[in-house]
Amino acid sequence: MTDVLREVGMIARxxxxxxxxxxxxxxxTKGQYLYLARICENPGIIQEQLGELIMVDRxxxxxxxxxxxxxxxxxxxxxxxxxxxxxLHPTQTGLKxxxxxxRENNYSTCVALHDFTNQEQEQLERLLTRVRxxxxxxxxxxxxGNHRQY
Amino acid sequence: MTDVLREVGMIARxxxxxxxxxxxxxxxTKGQYLYLARICENPGIIQEQLGELIMVDRxxxxxxxxxxxxxxxxxxxxxxxxxxxxxLHPTQTGLKxxxxxxRENNYSTCVALHDFTNQEQEQLERLLTRVRxxxxxxxxxxxxGNHRQY
DNA sequence: TATTTTTTGATGCATTTACATCAAAATTAA
DNA sequence: TTAATTTTGATGTAAATGCATCAAAAAATA
Numbered sequence: 367m368t369d370v371l372r373e374v375g376m377i378a379r380x381x382x383x384x385x386x387x388x389x390x391x392x393x394x395t396k397g398q399y400l401y402l403a404r405i406c407e408n409p410g411i412i413q414e415q416l417g418e419l420i421m422v423d424r425x426x427x428x429x430x431x432x433x434x435x436x437x438x439x440x441x442x443x444x445x446x447x448x449x450x451x452x453x454l455h456p457t458q459t460g461l462k463x464x465x466x467x468x469r470e471n472n473y474s475t476c477v478a479l480h481d482f483t484n485q486e487q488e489q490l491e492r493l494l495t496r497v498r499x500x501x502x503x504x505x506x507x508x509x510x511g512n513h514r515q516y
Numbered sequence: 517m518t519d520v521l522r523e524v525g526m527i528a529r530x531x532x533x534x535x536x537x538x539x540x541x542x543x544x545t546k547g548q549y550l551y552l553a554r555i556c557e558n559p560g561i562i563q564e565q566l567g568e569l570i571m572v573d574r575x576x577x578x579x580x581x582x583x584x585x586x587x588x589x590x591x592x593x594x595x596x597x598x599x600x601x602x603x604l605h606p607t608q609t610g611l612k613x614x615x616x617x618x619r620e621n622n623y624s625t626c627v628a629l630h631d632f633t634n635q636e637q638e639q640l641e642r643l644l645t646r647v648r649x650x651x652x653x654x655x656x657x658x659x660x661g662n663h664r665q666y
Numbered sequence: 667t668a669t670t671t672t673t674t675g676a677t678g679c680a681t682t683t684a685c686a687t688c689a690a691a692a693t694t695a696a
Numbered sequence: 697t698t699a700a701t702t703t704t705g706a707t708g709t710a711a712a713t714g715c716a717t718c719a720a721a722a723a724a725t726a
Contacts, residue, residue: 368621370637371531371628373644375550378528379571380648380655381521386684387658396683396712400525414674421529423714428676430712450674450721471518473666477654478521478647487520490643493636494523497628498530504627505530508537516623536714546682546713564704573684578706580682600691600704 374497381474388470392463393437399467401430402456405440406464410453421505439463524647531624538620542613543587549617551580552606555590556614560603571655589613 386396394402400420405411408419417427431454434440439460442452456464479487508514536546544552550570555561558569567577581604584590589610592602606614629637658664 368618368625370641370644371621371625373641373648374524375528375532376571377644377648377651378525380651382525383571383573383684384655384658384664388664390685395710398712412674421526421533423533424675425677425715426713428674432676433712448674448722452675468518469666471521473664474651474654475518475521478650480650481646482643486643489639490647491520491523493632493640493643494520494527496631497640498523498527500628500630501527501530501624504624505534508534514534514538514623516619533714540715545680548682562704574705575685575707576683578704582706583682598692598704602705 377478381478384474385467385470389467392466394439394463394467395433398430398434398439401427401434402439402460402464403467403471405431405434405454406456406461409455410443412451412453414451416454421502423509434460527628531628534624535617535620539617542616544589544613544617545583548580548584548589551577551584552589552610552614553617553621555581555584555604556606556611559605560593562601562603564601566604571652573659584610 382397385399389399392399401416404416404419408415411419413427413431414424416431417424420427431440431442435442438457440454440456443455445451445453479490482490504514532547535549539549542549551566554566554569558565561569563577563581564574566581567574570577581590581592585592588607590604590606593605595601595603629640632640654664
């Protein structure tokens with residue numbers, strides 16, 4: 367019954383582990399590739415949204431982004447009208463590193479799906495998107511302090 | 517292209533986050549439910565195997581298991597012939613907590629698959645198992661210090 | 667308009683995570 | 697058997713993670 371979730375967990379940990387090892391050569395520490403990629407793909411995004419996109423805690427985002435800033439991969443820009451928010455943009459260095467991140471991620475996807483037909487790949491993606499949306503509802507519910515009944 | 521991996525990552529983080537929040541009432545700290553469940557299902561397992569099963573670093577297993585031991589969820593038993601290895605077994609407290617872990621995990625699975633037909637559920641599980649096996653090969657390769665070409 | 671609530675960012679603290687490295691036992695090879 | 701290699705466990709160190717909490721700005725409500 368819980369097997370599906372376990373497979374997902376194992377796959378996620380293994381791939382994250384591989385990426386973290388491989389991206390050390392880019393001077394990206396654990397997990398940073400996630401934030402960098404999303405910022406490069408959504409320039410101007412704010413930290414709050416980044417957390418929702420990646421599904422991690424706000425405080426985690428803030429610290430990961432701070433590190434990316436001090437190491438020169440991204441910059442924070444103030445908003446013209448809203449004093450509270452800060453827009454995130456990649457630097458040249460960030461975009462350069464992003465190329466490698468994408469190449470690696472694509473390679474991992476190929477490895478993960480190497481014996482899959484096109485149809486199976488599409489099927490898996492469709493199913494996973496539905497799972498993610500289902501799970502997101504409960505994640506936000508529980509993160510807000512609500513209790514699930516089971 | 518990399519979307520499948522991202523979905524997997526998001527799902528895994530969200531579910532892990534939910535579980536960690538919910539299991540604090542059992543006095544299980546972050547990630548410990550994973551180890552406890554596997555030990556309850558594989559009594560006598562050794563730490564090395566546990567790492568392969570969950571796909572985390574050896575050092576992480578050792579510390580998680582140590583905490584589970586000091587908090588009384590499991591015990592380590594010496595092997596009769598092999599002085600190097602230590603077999604892990606749940607205590608009564610551990611088995612009690614495991615009941616809740618399973619109930620929660622099953623509930624999360626239901627939530628994740630709530631709009632899936634039986635056929636879709638089975639299909640997803642088959643596909644994910646194949647992905648996990650594919651990924652495991654590279655994980656062990658990279659963990660051993662080998663470099664992937666991409 | 668004034669008050670309340672929500673949003674967004676930030677930090678202190680405790681904890682996990684994992685790489686590098688060591689050490690001892692067990693296994694394999696010479 | 698002896699020497700080399702692998703397995704298994706362990707720890708120091710550095711870093712990420714996330715909860716609790718604060719604060720300021722913005723948005724919603726009275």
